[in-house]
Amino acid sequence: MLNLELKLNPKIFEEVEQKPIRDGYGDALIEAGEKNHNIVVLTADLAESTRAHKFAARFPERFIECGVSEQNMAGIAAGLAVSGKISFISSYATFSPGKNWETIRTTIIYNNANVKIAGHHSGIVTGPDGATHQATEDIAIMRCLPNVRVISPCDYWEAKKATLYSVEEYGPFYLRYVRDKTPVITTEETPFRFGKIEKFWISKNENAEIAIMATGHLVYQALLAAKELEEEGIDVYVLNVHTIKPLDEEKILEVANKVKGIVTLEDHQINGGMGSAIAEVIVQKSENKPKMIFLGLQNTFGESGKPDELIKKYGMDKEAVKNAVKKLLTF
Amino acid sequence: MINSLDENKLKFLEEKANEIRRLIIETLVEAGSGHSAGPLGMADIFSALYFHILKFDPRNPFWDERDRLVLSNGHICPVQYVTMALAGYFSIEELKTLRKINTRLQGHPHRAVLPGIENTSGPLGEGISQAIGMAIAAKLDKKDYHIYCITSDGEHQEGNTWEAYMFLGKNQLDNLTIIIDRNYIQIDGITENVMPLEPLKQKLESFGLHVLEVDGHNIRAFIDAINEARSEWKRTSVIIAYTIPGKGVSFMEKKFEWHGKPPDKEEAKKALDELRTLGGKIESEHQ
Numbered sequence: 001m002l003n004l005e006l007k008l009n010p011k012i013f014e015e016v017e018q019k020p021i022r023d024g025y026g027d028a029l030i031e032a033g034e035k036n037h038n039i040v041v042l043t044a045d046l047a048e049s050t051r052a053h054k055f056a057a058r059f060p061e062r063f064i065e066c067g068v069s070e071q072n073m074a075g076i077a078a079g080l081a082v083s084g085k086i087s088f089i090s091s092y093a094t095f096s097p098g099k100n101w102e103t104i105r106t107t108i109i110y111n112n113a114n115v116k117i118a119g120h121h122s123g124i125v126t127g128p129d130g131a132t133h134q135a136t137e138d139i140a141i142m143r144c145l146p147n148v149r150v151i152s153p154c155d156y157w158e159a160k161k162a163t164l165y166s167v168e169e170y171g172p173f174y175l176r177y178v179r180d181k182t183p184v185i186t187t188e189e190t191p192f193r194f195g196k197i198e199k200f201w202i203s204k205n206e207n208a209e210i211a212i213m214a215t216g217h218l219v220y221q222a223l224l225a226a227k228e229l230e231e232e233g234i235d236v237y238v239l240n241v242h243t244i245k246p247l248d249e250e251k252i253l254e255v256a257n258k259v260k261g262i263v264t265l266e267d268h269q270i271n272g273g274m275g276s277a278i279a280e281v282i283v284q285k286s287e288n289k290p291k292m293i294f295l296g297l298q299n300t301f302g303e304s305g306k307p308d309e310l311i312k313k314y315g316m317d318k319e320a321v322k323n324a325v326k327k328l329l330t331f
Numbered sequence: 332m333i334n335s336l337d338e339n340k341l342k343f344l345e346e347k348a349n350e351i352r353r354l355i356i357e358t359l360v361e362a363g364s365g366h367s368a369g370p371l372g373m374a375d376i377f378s379a380l381y382f383h384i385l386k387f388d389p390r391n392p393f394w395d396e397r398d399r400l401v402l403s404n405g406h407i408c409p410v411q412y413v414t415m416a417l418a419g420y421f422s423i424e425e426l427k428t429l430r431k432i433n434t435r436l437q438g439h440p441h442r443a444v445l446p447g448i449e450n451t452s453g454p455l456g457e458g459i460s461q462a463i464g465m466a467i468a469a470k471l472d473k474k475d476y477h478i479y480c481i482t483s484d485g486e487h488q489e490g491n492t493w494e495a496y497m498f499l500g501k502n503q504l505d506n507l508t509i510i511i512d513r514n515y516i517q518i519d520g521i522t523e524n525v526m527p528l529e530p531l532k533q534k535l536e537s538f539g540l541h542v543l544e545v546d547g548h549n550i551r552a553f554i555d556a557i558n559e560a561r562s563e564w565k566r567t568s569v570i571i572a573y574t575i576p577g578k579g580v581s582f583m584e585k586k587f588e589w590h591g592k593p594p595d596k597e598e599a600k601k602a603l604d605e606l607r608t609l610g611g612k613i614e615s616e617h618q
Contacts, residue, residue, distance in 0.1 A: 040471075064467065069494035072460045076498070079401075079464020082442070082449065084472070087464075103457055103491065111451040112443050 001230070002223070003202045007189040012220075013227055018181035021217065022120055024159025025177050026051025029088065031160075032167045033059050039167065040080050042066055043090040044073045049179070050090035050120045070100040074115075078107035081114040086167055093119030093135030097174065101141055109145050109172045116166045116173045117142075122152075123267030124297065124314055125217065125307035126179050134302045135176075139215075140272030142174040143245045150245040151194070152176040152266075152274070154219040155185045158242055161192035169194070178267075180307050182217040185240075197248040201226040201238035208235040210325045211255045211290075214265040215241045215274045218316055222265055225321035236325055244274050249281050256286040261328025263293050263321060267311070270294040291331050293324040333384050333558050336551055340383065342617040344550050347417065348378035349610045352579045354413040354426060356602045359593035362409075362429040365438065368576035368589040369483065370410035372514050375548045376481075376572060377414040384557055386476065389419035392446035398476050399449045399465050403458020404483035404512065405439040406591070411448075412436050420447045456489025458482055459509060463495060466504040477561065478507045485517035488526045493538075499567045500539035508560045509540075509569040512547065514576040516587035532571060540569050547572030579606055 002008055009016065033039045033055055042064040047053040056063035066073040070091055077087035089096055097104050097117055108115045119138050126134040143150050151166070151173065153159040159177060166173040185200070197213070201223055214222040222238045229236055237255065241248075256262065262282075264275030275294040282289065295316055302310060311317045336344070351374040359365050380400060381387075387397045402411055409429065416423050421435075428434035435445045439453030450461045462480035469476055486492055499507075511531075519525045528534075535542045541563045545556040553572065560568030576590070577583025580602040583594075594602055 040467075061471070066494075066498060069491075069497070071457070071491040072463075072494035072498055075457050075460025075491065075495070076464040076467070078450070079461035079466075080468045081464070082461075083399075083465045083468030085464075085468050102454055103460075106451055106454050107457050107461055110441070110443075 001202060001204065003199050006191065006198060006200065007187050008200060009184055009187055012183065012185060012223065016183040019156040019184050020181050021153060021156055021159045021178040022051045024153065024156040025118055025163050025175070026054050028160045028163035029055040030058055032164055033062065036086065036167060038085050039088070040064060040085045041088045041090060042073050042077050044068055044070045044096065046091050046120070050118060052090040070096040071103045074100045074103040075107050077115045078111055078113040082111070087115045088118055089115060090118045090120065092121040092133060093138040093176065094121070094133055097138060097142055098135065105145060109148050112147060112171060114170050116175060118175050118177060120177045121179045122176045123178055123216065124302040124310045125267060127307045127310065128304050130304040131301040136268050136297050136302060137272070138176060139244055139266070139268050139274060143277060144272070148172045148174055148245065149243070150174045151243055152215045153242050154216055154240050155182060157184065157186045157188055157190060158192060162242065165192060165194050176216065178217050183220045185220055185223065195243045195246055195248055197251040198240050199237055200240045201236065203235040203237055208237050209259055210261045210263065210328050211237040211239060211259045212263045212265060212321060212325065213239045213241050213278055215244065216267055218265045218267050218311070221311065221316065221318045222321055224318040225325065228318065229322055229325060234325065234329070241274055244277055247277055247281060249285065252278055252281045253286050256282045256290055257288045259290050261291045261293070261331065263295060263324040263328065265316060265321060266296045267316060268296050270296040270298060291328055293328060295320055295324060332561065333554055336554060338617060341551055342613065344378045344382055345613045346610065347382050348374045348550070349579070349606060349613060350417065351378055351410060351413050353603060353606050354417070354423070355409050356594060356599050356606070358409055358413060358426045358429050360596060360599040361427050362431070362593060364430060365409055365593050366406045366591050367593055368516060368583055368586065369404070369407035369512065369514065371580060371583065372547070372574040372576045372578045373407055373410050373512055374578065375550050376510065376553060377410050379550045379553050380479065381414045381418045383554060385479070389447065392420065396474065396476055399462070399478045401450050401458045401462040401465070401478065401480040402440060402452055403480055404455060404486055405452030407483070408440045411440065415447055455483070455486035456491035459492060459495035462507055463498060463504060466507040469506055470504070480507065480509045482509060482511050484511055484513045484515065484522055484528055487511070487528050487531070496535065496538045496540065503539070503566050505563060505565050505567065507567050508557065509567065511569060511571045512574055513571050514574045516576045516590055518590050520587050535569050541566040543568060543570045545570055545572050547574035548578060579609055581605060
């Protein structure tokens with residue numbers, strides 16, 4: 001059942017409200033910009049679609065339009081940051097941190113500059129634009145770097161809170177946002193605890209045999225699956241992994257020692273993503289070694305289509321989750 | 332404005348440049364790897380920057396009002412390390428640790444470990460963008476420190492460099508001065524053979540920049556050019572400084588083969604002998 005202690009949206013299984021995760025970024029920038037005059041926002045010709053345009057309208061002197069030049073944007077952000085500013089760089093994740101990865105590595109991350117990298121249009125749910133614009137490797141290329149924190153929020157509220165949190169802690173962050181409207185899973189009151197994995201779906205007697213660990217908007221599909229499995233008499237846990245780096249090892253080990261199987265679910269390549277990160281912890285540190293099934297892109301690119309069609313075709317919807325859970329139960 | 336030079340100061344700066352060259356050779360031999368030609372070619376400019384132009388305090392390297400020197404082509408860092416040691420940031424002794432384990436003097440400079448380094452660098456084409464960020468920050472904070480960015484000619488083959496120039500064409504930051512080390516060499520050969528940069532001045536001017544040209548070994552002319560750049564109102568200035576790679580060591584001069592290797596002991600001895608003679612020349616010229 002839904003973990004109501006976390007004040008999750010009680011209407012999640014009814015007419016659930018839909019709101020773009022990227023709006024959480026845009027709204028947080030305004031709020032942070034009001035409070036902290038050192039915040040500067042940069043974009044590479046994508047102000048509106050990354051929702052940086054509201055900040056631009058409110059604080060034009062602290063908004064920097066770089067044109068279509070992601071490397072230049074990263075470098076300028078680094079220069080601002082080492083001069084006392086807190087820089088946010090806003091673009092599509094395929095371009096930033098995709099195209100400008102080495103500039104980010106050198107001038108922001110190794111250089112320890114206080115820059116927040118906002119990667120938008122992540123995941124296959126970017127939809128009709130096709131695979132060129134669907135960032136499905138960004139978690140892998142960012143989490144492999146030392147000295148960066150990686151957050152993949154599950155909905156609008158979590159995106160807003162994660163963005164605001166990144167201002168509070170010095171240093172490079174990678175924040176992953178989604179274009180389309182997605183279900184609002186949490187509420188304004190849900191606590192955001194950086195670095196912590198939270199159980200969104202709890203088992204009645206805390207004795208479920210399978211845990212589903214999901215990140216980003218797909219947490220919703222995991223919850224839908226959990227509810228339907230419950231109706232079939234199958235108990236699971238659903239864990240929301242918003243912080244992919246640093247990973248909540250304690251929680252992962254606690255879960256791994258209790259269950260016989262883990263399904264990981266991410267709108268990202270399964271190679272090097274959140275599932276891989278979790279497996280790294282379990283393989284190295286867990287006494288119990290549960291079987292794992294990784295759901296996500298299976299070493300393939302996406303394509304054009306509607307978000308719900310795509311997550312179905314590429315095996316990231318509730319049906320895929322249910323099937324994976326059942327398969328693990330047979331081991 | 333930067334003070335103009337009297338004869339004594341000019342002699343002092345030329346002698347410092349010679350001392351920088353000697354220490355570069357000694358440091359590189361000790362390190363056993365590293366770049367020779369670029370650092371030797373930039374010794375005069377580094378002498379002028381650290382001992383006449385830049386505003387800084389080595390005892391307080393994070394002083395808020397300091398001028399910022401962004402080295403974009405990090406591989407010439409031996410000249411910066413040597414000059415910083417002479418300017419009092421750390422001991423001459425520490426130069427012996429260049430490129431060795433546990434050193435603050437990384438093979439390419441790293442801001443997080445060495446106070447006084449403003450940017451981690453090495454991968455080319457990234458310095459001007461960072462200098463732009465610093466210049467915007469200074470404007471936002473109404474600070475009057477100046478930002479200098481040293482770039483190599485070879486890194487003008489990087490797209491990032493031109494992205495940055497395009498940005499400057501639009502935003503014209505007059506608290507930023509860019510210095511191009513135009514020495515015509517890069518790893519694979521002569522720049523104009525590897526990937527031609529000329530007509531460099533016209534290219535830069537077409538981006539809307541204020542472009543000056545100077546002999547990078549004429550300290551007086553270089554300081555005059557800096558003054559002209561700094562008095563330019565509402566435009567970013569770029570100084571193309573023509574330098575001789577390997578300057579001061581005859582067998583290294585203008586040889587791209589010396590871009591990325593250090594002298595061995597024998598070669599170093601020869602180089603130091605030549606630089607001693609050069610020192611004598613400076614002495615006699617100013618008498």
